[in-house]
Amino acid sequence: MFKVLIAEDEPPIMRMIKSTLESVDSDFCVKECCINGKSAVEKLKNEDFDIVITDIKMPIMTGIELAGWIYQNKPDTKVIIVSGYSDFEYARKALEYKVFDYLLKPISKDKVSELTARIKSEIGSKSKMSDDNNTIVVLACAGAYLLYGSEVLLPGERFWTDSGIDTFMDNLLTPSEEYIFFNSNMLSERLMVITAETEERQEELIHKIYDGFSNKNLPVTIVYQKGVLFKDTGKYFSKLREQLIKHLILNKSQLLCCNSLSDSYEDISQPYSKADVDSIVFAIKNRNNDELKNKLTAVMNNMMSSDCTQEEINGLLNIILDTYTLNYPNHMKRKNTSVKKEFVNALASFVSYDAFIADIISILATLRNDKRDPDRYEQLANEVEEYLINNYNKNITSDVLSKEFGFVPSYISRLFKRQKGVSPNEYVTKYRIEKAKKLIEENNDLRIKDIADAVGFKESYYFSKTFKRETGMWPTEYSARDK
Structure with missing residues (x-):
């Protein structure tokens, strides 16, 4: 017993x-x-x-x-x-x-x-899995990766909740094989630990996982380490993410094995010249958006054909910004740190190169002239706010807002924050949590998952973590506070 x-x-x-x-x-x-x-x-x-x-x-x-x-x-x-x-x-x-x-x-x-x-x-x-090198550690990223907390509503956030990963893995593995998958702190990523008896079977599984998720609506990058002791799996996730950052290509699905990847940056290329950067900077200085679009598109097309990484593209954008600031300090109307954050958000929102280039042009156009139109800003911000309120329980991403209002994501985020004091992402998050608090207060018998679904969170983990961050209490603590 x-x-x-x-x-x-x-x-x-x-x-x-x-x-x-x-x-x-x-x-x-x-x-x-x-x-x-x-x-x-x-x-x-x-x-x-x-x-x-x-x-x-x-x-x-x-x-x-x-x-x-x-x-x-x-x-x-x-x-x-x-x-x-x-x-x-x-x-x-x-x-x-x-x-x-x-x-x-x-x-x-x-x-x-x-x-x-x-x-x-x-x-x-002892469990057998703690003794054998029979474990694969996997990091999968849908779309672009995120460097830190984002102000944008990520296109990859809902990828995993809609992917049917549990059913897929249950059908893929044999009774003797096991897996655990976890939410990363980054919304577009998932972490997995999978046990399989032989290296050949580990390779077979990882390729089937890649084939199963790489042909959906967003590119997926999967980085993995095979032949790991189960008890040592926790040591590998930071290494996987380092390799993801070094190798992720925005518009391309990839399967990357850490056992054979280099830890160095020796292979990073630079498919653009100083003349390319100078011509883009000159177009910004002259407020020539047509020339800016032509020059930036040509460079981005070259980078895309060269399979440049997200990190390399971010590096180019920072070089353009720093060059403009050094050459024309009196014309610079914005803080570098603020602009660089918008670059990161634009990259995290990536769905296509055309949309991304439009977003970057919108950001760069503010360096020379960042005039505000209070009436226009207020009207558009109010319309976005109304949309967020009416659709808070639906799948809202920066791309959805862009298509709904006809502006690039960075523009919508920038003007909304100026008018409302928070980004669209922060606004809808706070609104969802307020709705959740009311649901808990009105019905203590509701499950956490049901509350999360009702207010637009498709995963109870993210809901609970966000609720804690916004209120200082876990949902169960909030429910029990008056008991």
């Missing part, structure tokens, strides 16, 4: 886990149920348990903190993390604390049955 302790702050979910576990396998008996990690620690100090099943997010003491305490004080106790948050930072800690398994909600009887069978076969001995 396996003695089980459950730590879960939502009683209905706690009861569901208990009844499912005990109905699936009578060898598992839930002896204690706690509503937070601190209560669980008190029970564990006085009694030994074989298994602890814990939610990852709880008030007072989280499941990760509980797992850390168990790792230090009760190393023979097996910890099962249960969560609606497929976030790598949580999973990295789970791996560090030797957590036995990491299950994503909703939890079915089939998942519990598989878990109990694995516990019976492996408890008391």
